[in-house]
Amino acid sequence: MIREITVEELENLENPIFVDVRSEGEYREATIPGALNLPLLNNEERAQVGTTYTQTSPKLAREEGLKFISPKLPNLVQQVEHWSEQGPLVLFCWRGGMRSKALATVLDLMGVSVYRLKGGYKAYRKTVFDFFEQNSSLKFFVLRGNTGVGKTEILTQLKRDGYPVIDLEKLANNRGSVFGDLGLGAPPSQKTFEALLYDELGKIRANGHSYLVVECESKRLGRVTLPVKFYDAMQQGTQILVYDSIPNRVNRLIKEYTEIPEAIPQIQAALLRLDKTLGQKKIEEYNSLLDGNHLANFTGNLLDYYDALYGYPNEASFDYDFSVSQCYPEHAIRELEGYLVERRDDQDGPTS
Known part of the structure; x- marks a missing residue:
């Protein structure tokens, strides 16, 4: 089952396992402390899909992304299933969009319960920024x-x-x-x-x-x-x-x-x-x-x-x-x- 969760609600989870599905470059730049990285698209693939999105069409970009992700799915699911034994899973991407949604949907079909962070890392970053403004x-x-x-x-x-x-x-x-x-x-x-x-x-x-x-x-x-x-x-x-x-x-x-x-x-x-x-x-x-x-x-x-x-x-x-x-x-x-x-x-x- 997929459950949406806000940044504010994260404190109610006991020992959450954060899974950052963004590229390794995005992960290295900044992530939620303790998050594990499981890229759906690596740096090069993400750049290629992004170029297609802006220069050709969103539809073709999604199709291109699907071609990159599909062969990886068995290994991705296997890795997440292993992590799920350690605590509740919280998936997130940049804005809580296609990448986290795609993996969450597949995991749901495989019977793996996950949380999906509403607004993604961007929402988490805004929470941190607002906190230090107080x-x-x-x-x-x-x-x-x-x-x-x-x-x-x-x-x-x-x-x-x-x-x-x-x-x-x-x-x-x-x-x-x-x-x-x-x-x-x-x-x-x-x-x-x-x-x-x-x-x-x-x-x-x-x-x-x-x-x-x-x-x-x-x-x-x-x-x-x-x-x-x-x-x-x-x-x-x-x-x-x-x-x-x-x-x-x-x-x-x-x-x-x-x-x-x-x-x-x-x-x-x-x-x-x-x-x-x-x-x-x-x-x-x-x-x-x-x-x-x-x-x-x-x-x-x-x-x-x-x-x-x-x-x-x-x-x-x-x-x-x-x-x-x-x-x-x-x-x-x-x-x-x-x-x-x-x-x-x-x-x-x-x-x-």
């Missing part, structure tokens, strides 16, 4: 601090302990500096980033939380941009300063970046982006330290630059709502979690 109802706790103080470590531990956390750098595949994308893979598109953020916020709301913890970021994070009202809510939230000693920060950064395959050549390539800021002579000094494997000296020197750039205190400060030292991480987590419990507006707290 002011956030969540209270923000924002971690601030200089490079290497371990803000991401704190977020990771808080999440393990059940607190509502969003790691924006993880979603963006970027740490927020010229070295930000080292070892993190390809960045998402803007649409994909917003969909991932929307999905994370949905999980927080579904768990009944009224607040979240994030790391402070600039408006632009690598190749993506934070939604304006989300960014504004960060600026207006509770500001928490994280600080640590220079030796601890140096050790933390060396550990983080030397785990990256071919770390030194990648760091040297990234340094070129600072050429206009630091000057050629300074870049050469940095490269010499890297070539000699003087990682502690290199990292300490670079921290001087970033500390001056970001301007956060390296000690407790009354300019922030709360300050926490990372010299002893276990103590820092206990102290911070105590503060969050004390300051949140409701009693939702961590989940076990």
Whole structure:
């Protein structure tokens, strides 16, 4: 049986299996987080059908599409039947049109029950866009601090302990500096980033939380941009300063970046982006330290630059709502979690 379902109704489904029947190129550009790709038409076939549609006639285009799809149907049905064992299926294409309708009809004939997303990915995208046009109802706790103080470590531990956390750098595949994308893979598109953020916020709301913890970021994070009202809510939230000693920060950064395959050549390539800021002579000094494997000296020197750039205190400060030292991480987590419990507006707290 084919059932139409709206984007708003998706939250009523338990463990839905999203099946994106658009081409692999459309899927890579942006999709619903977690969706599986099952193209009815691949990139080349879709382009050919589109050309026929615009230059000849819609009727011939549909016939051409049928010729491409027909031989694939047995394998398509078999794959969908396998996925249907994992949860309710939700098929979607670009606008909830011919592609999802065609496959849903065949599946219905084969006795496979499916949902078909009304309006397709376009409707989902509009929901995400409209969501970020609204002011956030969540209270923000924002971690601030200089490079290497371990803000991401704190977020990771808080999440393990059940607190509502969003790691924006993880979603963006970027740490927020010229070295930000080292070892993190390809960045998402803007649409994909917003969909991932929307999905994370949905999980927080579904768990009944009224607040979240994030790391402070600039408006632009690598190749993506934070939604304006989300960014504004960060600026207006509770500001928490994280600080640590220079030796601890140096050790933390060396550990983080030397785990990256071919770390030194990648760091040297990234340094070129600072050429206009630091000057050629300074870049050469940095490269010499890297070539000699003087990682502690290199990292300490670079921290001087970033500390001056970001301007956060390296000690407790009354300019922030709360300050926490990372010299002893276990103590820092206990102290911070105590503060969050004390300051949140409701009693939702961590989940076990």
